[in-house]
Amino acid sequence: MARVPIEEGFFRIPDDPAAQPRLLGSRCPACGEVFFPRRLVCAKCLHEGTEDTELSTSGTIYTWTYCHVPMFGKKDADVSGYGVAQIDLPEGPRVQSILSGARDDFAIGMQVEIDLETLRHDADGNEVVIYRFRPAGDAAHGAGAGS
Numbered sequence: 219m220a221r222v223p224i225e226e227g228f229f230r231i232p233d234d235p236a237a238q239p240r241l242l243g244s245r246c247p248a249c250g251e252v253f254f255p256r257r258l259v260c261a262k263c264l265h266e267g268t269e270d271t272e273l274s275t276s277g278t279i280y281t282w283t284y285c286h287v288p289m290f291g292k293k294d295a296d297v298s299g300y301g302v303a304q305i306d307l308p309e310g311p312r313v314q315s316i317l318s319g320a321r322d323d324f325a326i327g328m329q330v331e332i333d334l335e336t337l338r339h340d341a342d343g344n345e346v347v348i349y350r351f352r353p354a355g356d357a358a359h360g361a362g363a364g365s
């Protein structure tokens with residue numbers, strides 16, 4: 219059984235279950251600007267042809283909101299709501315993502331890190347996963363609690 223992304227090309231899942239997923243971005247070889255999601259033409263200098271790059275696993279909340287409308291395909295559809303944030307990554311891109319946690323867990327400027335959530339299983343028994351962000355260093359949700 220394996221973990222597969224809900225859509226190809228947006229993030230890479232490491233073989234090590236304890237390792238964090240990596241968002242896949244593009245870096246412009248001409249001006250150095252980094253984009254997510256990936257793009258072929260640089261939006262800053264219009265250079266054609268970018269290089270694939272893996273982005274940092276943590277970032278800073280630029281802004282966020284809390285939604286009470288059930289998300290399509292969400293396995294725990296009875297939850298009262300979920301957070302959605304725009305997160306600034308160190309490389310430059312601002313990424314929109316679902317937040318993992320309760321309403322009181324988040325604030326603008328907070329450090330968050332990427333995580334995976336299993337949405338469902340496909341016909342082959344693979345786990346179909348999406349990425350989301352959680353408060354950085356929140357061991358309660360992760361496998362790396364340590365001793």
Ligand SMILES: [Zn+2]
Pocket residue numbers: 246247248249250251260261262263264265
């Ligand atoms: Zn460029």
